[in-house]
Amino acid sequence: MRKNVLDLLPDELVQHLLELGEKEYRAKQILNWIYSKHTIDFSEMTSLSETLRVKLQETYQIGIPKILNKVVSVDGTTKYLLTLQDESKIEMVIIPNGKKNTLCISSQVGCARQCEFCATAKLGFTRNLDTYEITSQVFLAIIELGEEKLTNIVFMGMGEPLDNYENVVKAIRILQHDLCFNFSPRRITVSTSGVIPQISKLADTGLKLKLAVSLNSAIQSKRELLMPISKVYPLTELKKTLIDFRKKTPYRITFEYVMIKDFNIGREDVKALLKYLGDISCKLNVIKWNKVEDLPYETPSAIEIDKFISSMNVLSSAVTFRKSRGIDIDAACGQLATKNIF
Numbered sequence: 001m002r003k004n005v006l007d008l009l010p011d012e013l014v015q016h017l018l019e020l021g022e023k024e025y026r027a028k029q030i031l032n033w034i035y036s037k038h039t040i041d042f043s044e045m046t047s048l049s050e051t052l053r054v055k056l057q058e059t060y061q062i063g064i065p066k067i068l069n070k071v072v073s074v075d076g077t078t079k080y081l082l083t084l085q086d087e088s089k090i091e092m093v094i095i096p097n098g099k100k101n102t103l104c105i106s107s108q109v110g111c112a113r114q115c116e117f118c119a120t121a122k123l124g125f126t127r128n129l130d131t132y133e134i135t136s137q138v139f140l141a142i143i144e145l146g147e148e149k150l151t152n153i154v155f156m157g158m159g160e161p162l163d164n165y166e167n168v169v170k171a172i173r174i175l176q177h178d179l180c181f182n183f184s185p186r187r188i189t190v191s192t193s194g195v196i197p198q199i200s201k202l203a204d205t206g207l208k209l210k211l212a213v214s215l216n217s218a219i220q221s222k223r224e225l226l227m228p229i230s231k232v233y234p235l236t237e238l239k240k241t242l243i244d245f246r247k248k249t250p251y252r253i254t255f256e257y258v259m260i261k262d263f264n265i266g267r268e269d270v271k272a273l274l275k276y277l278g279d280i281s282c283k284l285n286v287i288k289w290n291k292v293e294d295l296p297y298e299t300p301s302a303i304e305i306d307k308f309i310s311s312m313n314v315l316s317s318a319v320t321f322r323k324s325r326g327i328d329i330d331a332a333c334g335q336l337a338t339k340n341i342f
Ligand code: SF4
Pocket: 111, 112, 113, 114, 115, 118, 119, 120, 121, 157, 158, 159, 160, 192, 193, 214
């Protein structure tokens, strides 16, 4: 199969071109066509010689996923069902919010982590996405947005990003490189269920990005019920790792907490959460549970949500109540893959 250029860092492209007997400066020209002019056809790269264009066409591709289905929510959130070259299917979501457009991307086909509340978990795990299958979602979103600017990227779609560590890290390097997508590190968030060894590894790379941790309970036994990963990587160990991660990065860690009626918003849950977060420099994002078919959980009432959020106000950390977006199209948190795929 022809190599996808969206898989390559600029240095690697230079190396490939030198092997083809081309000059180094051609790489910059090609990257400019791809990332500034959004050209995916080598034949349209008119600043390159005819011979080079043919050579590139024979050796490389700039493949992006095909859109199988696109559904727009009443709030403007758009969910895409995409098909990859091997016919695997993934989803990505564009969430507009004022001048901001956030893209939620997938890192795996399915997921192996089996979080109880998550629709993707029900699909099981098929495979990791290649680097270009991650970067090409961003490329596609930029094309889809047209005149509007893509401002933020979150790895919160299908898959546990840190279980696809190498490809995700390389994709982030391409997303941040000034000759490629040129995204600011503070606009890229990786959300994890808490894969401790990979969080430590990430901290040591020096790669700047925002880290979000899907917490959902600060009580070990309850978190184990919701997120089996907690049996392998318990809360106490997770906290130590995150404190260490925080020392090595400029950004505060965000904890995501899905509020589930009669499960994780009671008095003992509040007490445990305040204790867990009390000495970490962090942000807390709470979001209400979105109904997923076949799952037994219920959404809390407005009064219960208010009560839970007010009890968090003693934290020195910023607490935000994230509104669910795209609920009507199953594009909200935890809902990806509930429809469409089968
Ligand atoms: S919440 Fe994330 S890590 Fe857990 S099963 Fe779903 S996609 Fe995987």
